Amino acid sequence: MAFEGLADRLQGTIKKITGKGKVTEQDVKEMTREVRLALLEADVNFKVVKDLIKRIKERAVGQDVLQGLNPGQQVIKVVKEELAELMGGEQSKLEVANKPPTVVMMVGLQGAGKTTTSGKLANHLRKQKNRNPMLVAADVYRPAAINQLETLGKQLEMPVYSEGTDANPVEIAKHAVNKAKEEHYDYVLIDTAGRLHVDEGLMDELQNIKEAVNPDEILLVVDSMTGQDAVNVAESFDEQLDVSGVVLTKLDGDTRGGAALSIKAVTGKPIKFAAMGEKLDQLEAFHPDRMASRILGMGDVLSLIEKAETDVDEKKAKEMEQKMKDASFTLDDFLDQMGQVRNMGSLDEIMNMMPGAGKMKGLKNMQLDEKQIDYVEAIIRSMTLKERTDPSVINASRKKRIAQGSGTSVAQVNRLLKQFNEMKKMMKQMMGGKKGKKKGGMNFPFM
Amino acid sequence: MSFFKKLKDKISQQTDQVTDKFKDGMTKTRDSFTSKVNDLVARYRKVDEEFFEELEEILISADVGVVTVMTLIEELELEVKRRNIQDTEAVKEVISEKLVEIYYDGDEEEPEELQLNEDGLSVILTVGVNGVGKTTTIGKLAHRLKAEGKSVLLAAGDTFRAGAIDQLEVWGERAGVDVIKHSEGSDPAAVIYDGIQAAKSRGVDVLICDTAGRLQNKVNLMNELAKVKKVISREVDGAPHETLLVLDATTGQNALSQAKTFKEATDVSGIVLTKLDGTARGGIVLAIKNEMDIPVKFVGLGERMEDLQPFDAHQFVYGLFGDLTTEDTQEE
Numbered sequence: 001m002a003f004e005g006l007a008d009r010l011q012g013t014i015k016k017i018t019g020k021g022k023v024t025e026q027d028v029k030e031m032t033r034e035v036r037l038a039l040l041e042a043d044v045n046f047k048v049v050k051d052l053i054k055r056i057k058e059r060a061v062g063q064d065v066l067q068g069l070n071p072g073q074q075v076i077k078v079v080k081e082e083l084a085e086l087m088g089g090e091q092s093k094l095e096v097a098n099k100p101p102t103v104v105m106m107v108g109l110q111g112a113g114k115t116t117t118s119g120k121l122a123n124h125l126r127k128q129k130n131r132n133p134m135l136v137a138a139d140v141y142r143p144a145a146i147n148q149l150e151t152l153g154k155q156l157e158m159p160v161y162s163e164g165t166d167a168n169p170v171e172i173a174k175h176a177v178n179k180a181k182e183e184h185y186d187y188v189l190i191d192t193a194g195r196l197h198v199d200e201g202l203m204d205e206l207q208n209i210k211e212a213v214n215p216d217e218i219l220l221v222v223d224s225m226t227g228q229d230a231v232n233v234a235e236s237f238d239e240q241l242d243v244s245g246v247v248l249t250k251l252d253g254d255t256r257g258g259a260a261l262s263i264k265a266v267t268g269k270p271i272k273f274a275a276m277g278e279k280l281d282q283l284e285a286f287h288p289d290r291m292a293s294r295i296l297g298m299g300d301v302l303s304l305i306e307k308a309e310t311d312v313d314e315k316k317a318k319e320m321e322q323k324m325k326d327a328s329f330t331l332d333d334f335l336d337q338m339g340q341v342r343n344m345g346s347l348d349e350i351m352n353m354m355p356g357a358g359k360m361k362g363l364k365n366m367q368l369d370e371k372q373i374d375y376v377e378a379i380i381r382s383m384t385l386k387e388r389t390d391p392s393v394i395n396a397s398r399k400k401r402i403a404q405g406s407g408t409s410v411a412q413v414n415r416l417l418k419q420f421n422e423m424k425k426m427m428k429q430m431m432g433g434k435k436g437k438k439k440g441g442m443n444f445p446f447m
Numbered sequence: 448m449s450f451f452k453k454l455k456d457k458i459s460q461q462t463d464q465v466t467d468k469f470k471d472g473m474t475k476t477r478d479s480f481t482s483k484v485n486d487l488v489a490r491y492r493k494v495d496e497e498f499f500e501e502l503e504e505i506l507i508s509a510d511v512g513v514v515t516v517m518t519l520i521e522e523l524e525l526e527v528k529r530r531n532i533q534d535t536e537a538v539k540e541v542i543s544e545k546l547v548e549i550y551y552d553g554d555e556e557e558p559e560e561l562q563l564n565e566d567g568l569s570v571i572l573t574v575g576v577n578g579v580g581k582t583t584t585i586g587k588l589a590h591r592l593k594a595e596g597k598s599v600l601l602a603a604g605d606t607f608r609a610g611a612i613d614q615l616e617v618w619g620e621r622a623g624v625d626v627i628k629h630s631e632g633s634d635p636a637a638v639i640y641d642g643i644q645a646a647k648s649r650g651v652d653v654l655i656c657d658t659a660g661r662l663q664n665k666v667n668l669m670n671e672l673a674k675v676k677k678v679i680s681r682e683v684d685g686a687p688h689e690t691l692l693v694l695d696a697t698t699g700q701n702a703l704s705q706a707k708t709f710k711e712a713t714d715v716s717g718i719v720l721t722k723l724d725g726t727a728r729g730g731i732v733l734a735i736k737n738e739m740d741i742p743v744k745f746v747g748l749g750e751r752m753e754d755l756q757p758f759d760a761h762q763f764v765y766g767l768f769g770d771l772t773t774e775d776t777q778e779e
Contacts, residue, residue: 040513043699046504110722111578111695115609141750143586143617148610151631155609196725223578227510227699229727250577253662255701278577278607 028060031075035296042256042295045231048086048265056082080292087264087271087288094125094272095216095244100186101134103177103213107206107241108221109233110194113249115145117221117275118191119152120283121247124273125187126158127281133187136176137162138169138209141193149191156280159185169193170208177213190215197236206241218243219272222263224251230259231266238267245272248286252276258295329424331388335380338373378406379416391417494527494538502542510699511730515737519545543764549733550760552740558759559717559742562688568646569653570679570686573719574672574709575693577660580721580747582611584693585655586618587747587755588719593622597652602642603628604635604675607659615657621752635659635671636678643682656687663708673712691744693719696729706735720758721747 032053039049060078096102104121106114118135125131135153137160139145146162153160161176173190180188192209195202210218220243222230237243246267248260251274260271271286323329380388382405387394394402394417396410403410499520506516526532526541563569571588573581582605589599601619603626605611612628619626627642639656646654658675661668679686692715694702709715720729723746732743743758 037513040507041700043510043701046507050504109697109725111580113578142614144610144613146610147613148608151609196722198725223695223697225576225695225698225701227697227702227727227731228508229510229697229725230699232726233697250662252664253576253701254664254704255699259699 025061028057028075031060032057035075035079038296039258039261042258043225043227043230043262044258044295045228045262045265047231048262051265052082052086076296079296083261083292083295084289086261087292089288097216100184101177101180101188102186102217103188103190103215104217104219105190105192105206105209105213105215106219106221106247107192107237107243108194109196109223110142112194112221112223113275114194114221115139115148115152115191116278116280117219117247117249117273117283118149118189119156120275120280121219121273122158122187122189123156123280124283126156131186132184133158133189134176134180134183134185135160136173136188136190138172138176138190139193140165140167140169140172145191145193152280169205170212173209173213188213197233203236203240210241217245219245219247220263220269221247221249222259224248224257224259224274225253225255226259228262230262234263234267234269238269243267243269245270247271247273247275249275252282256295257291260291261295329427331380331383331391331420332385334420334423335377335388338377375406375408375412376416379403379408379413382406391420494532494535498535498538499524506730509728509730510702512700512703512734515549515734519549546733547760547764549737550763552737558757559744560757561744562716563653564685564688568643568651568683568686569688570643570646570683571653571655571689571691572658572676572679572687572713573656573691573693574658574713574715575660576662576695576705577608579660579693579695579698581605581660581693582614582618582657583750584691584719584721584745584747584755585615585657586622587752588745589618589622589624589655590752591755592653592655593624598650599624599653599655600642600646600649600651601626602639602654602656604639604642604657605659606631606633606635606638611657611659636675639675640678640682643679647683663705669708669712672709676713689717689744690715691717691719692741693721694729694732694735696720696723697725697727698731700731702731703734703738706739706741710739710741715741717742717744719743719745719747719755724748724754 035056036049036053039052040046044052056075056078059082060075094102094104106118106121108114122133122135125133135149135158137146137149139149146165150160150162161172161179163172163175169192176190177188179185190209190213192206193202195206197203218241220234220237222234226233234246246263246269248257248271251257263269264271271288271291274284274286276282276284323333379402382402383394387398387402394413399410399413402408403413406413502523503516503520506519507513511519522545523538523541526545527538530541532538532541561571573585575581585601589601592599599622601615601624603612603615605615606629609631612626612631616626616628627638627645629638629641635658642654642656656675656679658672659668661672663669676687676690690713692706692709694705698705706715706718718732718735718741720732720743723729729746735741736743743760743763745755746758746763748754748756
């Protein structure tokens with residue numbers, strides 16, 4: 001079953017409330033229902049979702065609709081802001097001990113990817129930070145775990161400290177840190193055994209390692225595919241060890257990764273890195289904003305919102321509205337509008353981003369392919385100022401000149417003029433009569 | 448006969464040991480789930496919208512999946528209306544009834560056993576994403592089959608992950624079965640091919656093939672897996688007799704995507720649900736069985752060799768509602 005993006009989910013609701021100037025409580029209720037489902041499908045813990053929805057409702061009701069957005073998008077904007085806030089800022093820095101070596105403990109459930117992540121982190125430290133790390137094999141339980149780390153060490157040409165499977169993990173960790181001091185390694189990465197958070201014996205062992213080596217960082221490694229249980233896992237590891245940060249693994253899969261949000265919400269600890277593949281250089285800084293979009297499955301709508309916020313000049317939009325009202329909209333304005341639209345990205349992209357855009361009358365007649373827009377631009381630019389303000393003066397010989405100047409044909413010039421006239425007529429219809437009431441409906445700048 | 452009585456009868460037919468182990472491993476699961484349902488029932492006298500809302504949350508927190516839960520709640524609401532159930536106690540029964548129904552969906556309500564070739568070589572292929580416990584499961588499965596008197600051979604088809612071959616060898620030693628291997632980085636299909644030839648010439652009963660973990664959206668890796676499967680089908684008639692998808696019980700909704708994609712590539716015949724001894728409840732298998740008709744064949748309940756047990760939906764649901772059933776029988 002493919003995931004349904006929030007954008008798709010919201011289509012129906014958005015259509016219903018497009019054209020309103022204010023977001024009403026009922027709108028928000030309908031929207032948040034969909035948002036809730038999307039978050040739950042993304043594996044965000046239901047308690048976290050509950051709190052989030054509550055805050056979103058409080059914030060979204062009664063807001064004025066931002067220029068360039070429809071009420072649906074407005075709610076999404078609030079959702080995104082709340083998500084981003086919850087996820088926190090970027091935090092990919094590792095602690096550095098006052099006196100080297102900096103000791104990092106890797107902990108987590110079985111199969112989360114601790115050993116591979118240890119290797120990746122060591123590689124990251126050496127390559128990006130020019131450090132000299134040492135890996136420590138303290139997982140004496142899983143068959144061949146030491147072997148795995150040693151193989152990674154060989155691939156990276158990096159030292160791996162191990163004492164075999166008979167040694168005590170606490171002793172191994174102690175000895176390793178001493179060795180690192182003597183041999184001047186500046187980072188010690190301790191790979192511990194995977195364990196269920198309910199396994200008291202193994203959790204005690206982790207606490208003993210912690211006490212013995214006093215780590216500067218305890219990184220909880222979490223599989224990004226984890227479901228509702230992520231909250232329990234993160235809570236108990238944090239309670240017992242006071243972790244300093246989180247590494248999210250297997251993010252190169254197709255999971256939404258709602259676990260990230262759950263973990264952040266219950267522990268408040270920063271997610272420092274994201275593991276994105278099986279190769280040893282595939283460890284990246286964690287980007288909370290990207291994660292927020294991913295969880296919602298709606299990067300498209302979000303980027304449209306961002307673009308609308310930054311690219312559409314509000315003052316210009318006001319002017320435009322006035323012009324639409326008194327029908328003094330000229331070809332120059334048309335050109336201007338197109339410029340603004342194009343700043344937002346390719347037209348196809350924008351049309352796709354707009355839920356239900358394909359169904360808008362008027363837009364259908366305008367052939368919205370990229371080339372056509374180029375032509376339209378060229379045609380208008382080949383007109384004199386007078387022609388642009390008052391297209392009725394354009395006669396056959398002017399048309400010929402414009403076509404030649406823009407490298408198009410008279411037929412194309414004719415088509416543009418026809419479309420422009422139709423558009424003007426449409427605007428008159430929409431703006432005339434019901435003054436102001438249709439405000440929200442006219443928000444798309446190229447209408 | 449009441450539903451819970453039937454359930455109890457059914458379970459008492461199983462050997463006590465197995466049931467105990469299953470119950471044991473599921474204690475955490477059951478504790479949190481039933482205490483929540485009990486809590487819910489105690490707090491709400493009337494079956495109303497709020498009651499269903501909270502029930503919805505309980506099920507979602509068990510990773511049952513949004514779509515499945517929504518459908519279930521809808522059906523429950525209808526059922527409650529139809530039977531004119533007013534008090535929450537009575538709803539409990541309907542809840543578990545519906546859960547078992549989702550899983551079986553009209554099928555025979557029998558545990559799914561491994562489909563093995565009774566006379567001649569059987570091949571079991573194990574697949575799954577990274578870190579779910581494929582290699583461990585193979586070790587446990589080898590132990591189990593050997594205890595049943597079968598001769599077993601393992602093929603170390605995970606030639607990618609560092610230390611994977613060594614890990615399988617340790618499990619082979621523990622279970623007392625041989626491992627056919629190549630060096631790290633070699634072609635997995637070639638290892639499996641050699642495994643099949645060795646299995647044939649030694650006349651073993653079961654060959655279990657390990658494969659490297661792979662995320663289901665990696666097209667090339669999924670193609671590689673399809674190729675491995677092709678080699679097996681070509682070399683042994685009717686093989687692989689079982690293609691087991693190993694699923695981590697802590698996995699959320701992505702398990703659906705895993706099941707779907709692995710099924711497309713390798714025609715998965717069964718699921719092994721691992722790490723069920725934690726607090727994760729693995730509720731997503733209900734949706735997988737319901738939507739894709741892939742049954743769960745085994746569950747992993749611990750780190751010891753014996754900790755692989757056959758899955759039985761009745762036991763699974765009994766595990767979730769264990770305390771409720773006991774209370775009910777006492778009342779009668």
